[in-house]
Amino acid sequence: MAIEDSLDKRLPVKGIYEWIVKSFPYYRAAPGGWRNSVRHNLSLNKSFRRIHREKGQSVGKGSLWYVCPEYRPALLEVLRKSHYCHKTNNNLYNKPLLLEGGDLGAAMECDTVEISDSLSQTLLLSSLSPPTPTLPSEHPTLSSDPPCPLPPDHEELVTMEAVELQEEIAEEVEKDPLADSGYIEFHYYQYHQYQYLVLPGETELDLETVEILQLDAEAQEAAGSLLDLAGGGH
DNA sequence: ACAGCATTAAACAAGG
DNA sequence: CCCTTGTTTAATGCTG
Numbered sequence: 001m002a003i004e005d006s007l008d009k010r011l012p013v014k015g016i017y018e019w020i021v022k023s024f025p026y027y028r029a030a031p032g033g034w035r036n037s038v039r040h041n042l043s044l045n046k047s048f049r050r051i052h053r054e055k056g057q058s059v060g061k062g063s064l065w066y067v068c069p070e071y072r073p074a075l076l077e078v079l080r081k082s083h084y085c086h087k088t089n090n091n092l093y094n095k096p097l098l099l100e101g102g103d104l105g106a107a108m109e110c111d112t113v114e115i116s117d118s119l120s121q122t123l124l125l126s127s128l129s130p131p132t133p134t135l136p137s138e139h140p141t142l143s144s145d146p147p148c149p150l151p152p153d154h155e156e157l158v159t160m161e162a163v164e165l166q167e168e169i170a171e172e173v174e175k176d177p178l179a180d181s182g183y184i185e186f187h188y189y190q191y192h193q194y195q196y197l198v199l200p201g202e203t204e205l206d207l208e209t210v211e212i213l214q215l216d217a218e219a220q221e222a223a224g225s226l227l228d229l230a231g232g233g234h
Numbered sequence: 235a236c237a238g239c240a241t242t243a244a245a246c247a248a249g250g
Numbered sequence: 251c252c253c254t255t256g257t258t259t260a261a262t263g264c265t266g
Contacts, residue, residue: 013255037242043257050256061250062255 003048003067004076010051010066013039047071 002019003011011019017035021027027034042048042065050063067075 033242036244037240039254039256040242040258041240061253 003065008064010064012053012062012064013042014062016042016065047075 001023002016003009005019006015013035016038020034020038042050047068048065049068050065052063
């Protein structure tokens with residue numbers, strides 16, 4: 001993704017690092033081992049080739065890495081397919097967002113959902129999918145049905161209020177196996193033109209978390225351009 | 235159980 | 251000498 005997102009479709013290792021850090025905030029504070037993994041994969045994976053820099057590009061050391069033309073279509077196809085898979089999932093709006101309690105980092109493989117909150121921002125949701133709680137249909141504001149499309153010309157600012165789940169609902173929800181692992185589980189639901197964020201009662205969502213989600217939206221944008229390049233249709 | 239693959243860690247060499 | 255880059259090997263875990 002980093003290489004394909006570059007102007008010349010070629011990047012030095014350092015440029016790949018920078019793209020990853022920029023696109024996936026988790027790696028800003030992550031231990032450095034992932035850089036080793038990047039280099040390892042570049043060397044081992046036959047999809048990647050390297051060329052020596054031209055004399056005019058002598059700033060920095062090392063080679064420039066590019067995707068081998070022979071394998072490039074297959075790589076892009078995999079990228080496109082994986083995204084298409086997620087997009088066609090009717091439970092997309094029930095995808096949970098997993099955040100590490102400490103660093104509040106985002107998962108690597110992510111999918112996107114448009115959140116029509118008052119700022120019309122895009123948040124990035126993880127493609128990880130732990131068991132989804134079943135919600136009773138009589139609840140007026142929550143639905144597990146496939147999402148309703150937003151009316152294109154209907155926008156208004158909405159004051160979000162916390163809604164507590166009823167006792168019997170909470171009992172039906174299985175205990176999240178990640179509950180004790182330091183992760184926080186979110187769920188989004190959509191009903192009519194509104195979307196609802198359901199949090200565990202003790203969850204504290206601070207400004208820093210919101211900012212990280214906004215950064216992830218930028219990563220989603222970058223990934224989207226690559227998917228367009230891979231054939232679009234998503 | 236097994237093979238294949240991805241991930242991670244580590245050692246090492248080469249070069250700036 | 252230090253750091254970065256690149257290669258290689260080994261261990262581990264996941265998945266079909």
